[in-house]
Structures are given as structure tokens and as C-alpha cells.
Amino acid sequence: xxxxxxxxxxxxxxxxxxxxxxxxxxxxxxxxxxxxxxxxxxxxxxxxxxxxxxxxxxxxxxxxxxxxxxxxxxxxxxxxxxxxxxxxxxxxxxxxxxxxxxxxxxxxxxxxxxxxxxxxxxxxxxxxxxxxxxxxxxxxxxxxxxxxxxxxxxxxxxxxxxxxxxxxxxxxxxxxxxxxxxxxxxxxxxxxxxxxxxxxxxxxxxxxxxxxxxxxxxxxxxxxxxxxxxxxxxxxxxxxxxxxxxxxx
Ligand SMILES: NC(=O)c1ccc[n+]([C@@H]2O[C@H](COP(=O)([O-])OP(=O)(O)OC[C@H]3O[C@@H](n4cnc5c(N)ncnc54)[C@H](OP(=O)(O)O)[C@@H]3O)[C@@H](O)[C@H]2O)c1
Numbered sequence: 001x002x003x004x005x006x007x008x009x010x011x012x013x014x015x016x017x018x019x020x021x022x023x024x025x026x027x028x029x030x031x032x033x034x035x036x037x038x039x040x041x042x043x044x045x046x047x048x049x050x051x052x053x054x055x056x057x058x059x060x061x062x063x064x065x066x067x068x069x070x071x072x073x074x075x076x077x078x079x080x081x082x083x084x085x086x087x088x089x090x091x092x093x094x095x096x097x098x099x100x101x102x103x104x105x106x107x108x109x110x111x112x113x114x115x116x117x118x119x120x121x122x123x124x125x126x127x128x129x130x131x132x133x134x135x136x137x138x139x140x141x142x143x144x145x146x147x148x149x150x151x152x153x154x155x156x157x158x159x160x161x162x163x164x165x166x167x168x169x170x171x172x173x174x175x176x177x178x179x180x181x182x183x184x185x186x187x188x189x190x191x192x193x194x195x196x197x198x199x200x201x202x203x204x205x206x207x208x209x210x211x212x213x214x215x216x217x218x219x220x221x222x223x224x225x226x227x228x229x230x231x232x233x234x235x236x237x238x239x240x241x242x243x244x245x246x247x248x249x
Contacts, residue, residue, distance in 0.1 A: 145170025
């Protein structure tokens with residue numbers, strides 16, 4: 001039977017490309033989009049390439065929208081094999097971009113989507129993932145949120161000044177990933193975090209040095225892990241080493 005994958009924030013960027021790559025591996029892909037017109041346009045593009053693609057309206061920061069998306073997926077597909085928590089916002093730049101110049105309003109806004117939204121979607125989709133013989137949850141994180149990288153003087157991340165909202169939201173995503181992996185360790189569901197690497201998308205004004213095709217690869221890898229694959233890991237592009245592997249938490 002065909003596997004079904006739900007990807008949030010899939011109308012563009014890394015999420016769209018993740019949907020495309022999962023579709024080429026034979027999965028039915030459900031593209032989560034908060035704007036249904038943008039979502040349908042993305043679905044139409046993938047269908048033109050032969051994909052079995054469907055649009056699911058979801059604003060991850062709105063609990064009613066999340067519940068409605070879960071109900072829609074249950075009604076139309078019955079179960080879910082893959083959840084890619086991809087939707088996120090950067091929050092943009094406030095002041096000089098240093099930790100001390102950011103507002104609490106921005107911190108709250110970024111957490112609503114990147115952290116609270118991810119938890120809301122995961123909890124809403126878990127009953128559907130439990131019906132799969134091989135559930136996979138991929139939380140799209142970022143190396144910028146790696147505490148290990150930030151505190152390791154040999155890692156270039158230790159030299160980078162960053163504002164609190166986006167960076168710490170990804171640190172929270174990392175811990176959330178570990179906690180779900182621990183809770184689900186005796187089930188068929190694997191929970192891992194992906195690091196796309198610095199990828200050219202709207203999130204960063206298309207300044208990234210990696211393509212979306214490359215940026216989607218860690219998510220696709222973790223979404224298609226075999227039964228003996230890992231859970232509770234942080235996998236993806238290793239900055240400075242130009243290769244894929246485990247990222248320090
Ligand atoms: N690009 C990079 O260098 C990079 C590096 C590391 C990690 N990442 C991570 O990769 C993931 C994808 O980012 P991207 O670079 O592809 O960014 P992007 O092109 O800006 O795409 C972000 C997607 O998330 C959606 N989204 C934002 N808020 C949402 C909400 N409340 N509900 C539902 N969808 C929402 C956006 O929808 P709209 O079109 O409606 O805004 C869009 O589809 C993110 O988790 C990001 O943190 C990116």
C-alpha cells in the first residue's frame with residue numbers, strides 16, 4: 001500500500017521540495033499550506049509531474065486549524081506514515097540583531113509557529129501516525145540552534161552573533177524531538193530532527209548557498225528511514241565539513 005506523508009509549510013521552499021522528493025519515491029503527499037490558493041498551486045505543479053499530491057489547509061499557529069487538518073487527513077486517508085514538521089518563520093531582524101535588542105512580541109510570534117505549532121501538529125497527528133506500520137516524524141530544525149555547536153570553539157557557529165527568537169526556537173525543537181523520541185521508543189514511530197544547511201529560500205532572502213533540492217535531502221532521508229534506522233537523532237548538513245552526518249545537539 002502507498003505511504004502517505006504530510007508536510008507542513010509545503011507551498012514553497014524546502015517543504016515543497018521535500019514533498020516533491022517524497023512523491024518521486026512513490027508516496028502520496030499532503031501539502032500543508034496556510035493559504036489554500038498557494039497550496040493548490042503547489043499541488044498542481046506536483047500533479048503535472050505525476051505526483052499523487054493533495055492540499056491540506058493548515059496554519060500551525062492556530063489550534064482550530066490544526067485540529068481541522070487532522071480531521072481532514074483522517075477522513076480522507078485514514079492514517080499517516082510520515083509527518084514532516086517543516087513550517088517555520090525567521091521573525092526577521094530587529095535592531096542590530098543582537099540578543100539584547102529583540103522584543104518579547106517577536107519571541108512569542110516565532111515560538112507560536114516554530115515550537116508551539118510543531119507540538120500542536122505532532123499531538124494532533126500522532127493518533128494517525130500510530131496507525132502506520134512505520135511512522136516517521138521529521139522535525140526540521142537548524143544547526144544554528146545547536147547548543148553543542150554554539151559552545152564548541154572549533155565550530156564556526158561559536159563565532160556567530162544571533163538574535164534569540166529563531167535560534168532558540170530551533171534549540172527548543174531539538175529538545176522536543178528528543179522527548180517525543182523517548183516517549184515513542186517502543187513503538188514503530190521514529191522521531192528525528194533534520195538540518196537542511198544554509199539553503200536559498202524566502203526565509204533568508206534567498207541568500208543560502210545550498211539549493212532547495214539539497215536542503216530537502218536530510219528531511220527525505222529521515223522520512224524514509226528503514227525499520228532499523230535511528231530515532232532521537234539530529235541529522236543533516238555539517239557546516240564546515242560539506243557532508244551529511246550527525247549534528248551535535
Ligand atoms: N533556508 C535555510 O537556510 C534553512 C536552514 C535551516 C533550517 N531551515 C528550516 O527549514 C524549514 C523550511 O524553511 P524554508 O527555508 O523553506 O522557508 P520558506 O521558504 O520561508 O518556507 C516556510 C514555509 O512555512 C510556512 N509557514 C510559515 N508560518 C506558517 C504557519 N503559521 N502555518 C503554516 N505554515 C507556515 C510558509 O508559508 P507561507 O508561504 O504562507 O508563508 C512556507 O510555506 C524551516 O523549518 C526552517 O527553519 C531553513
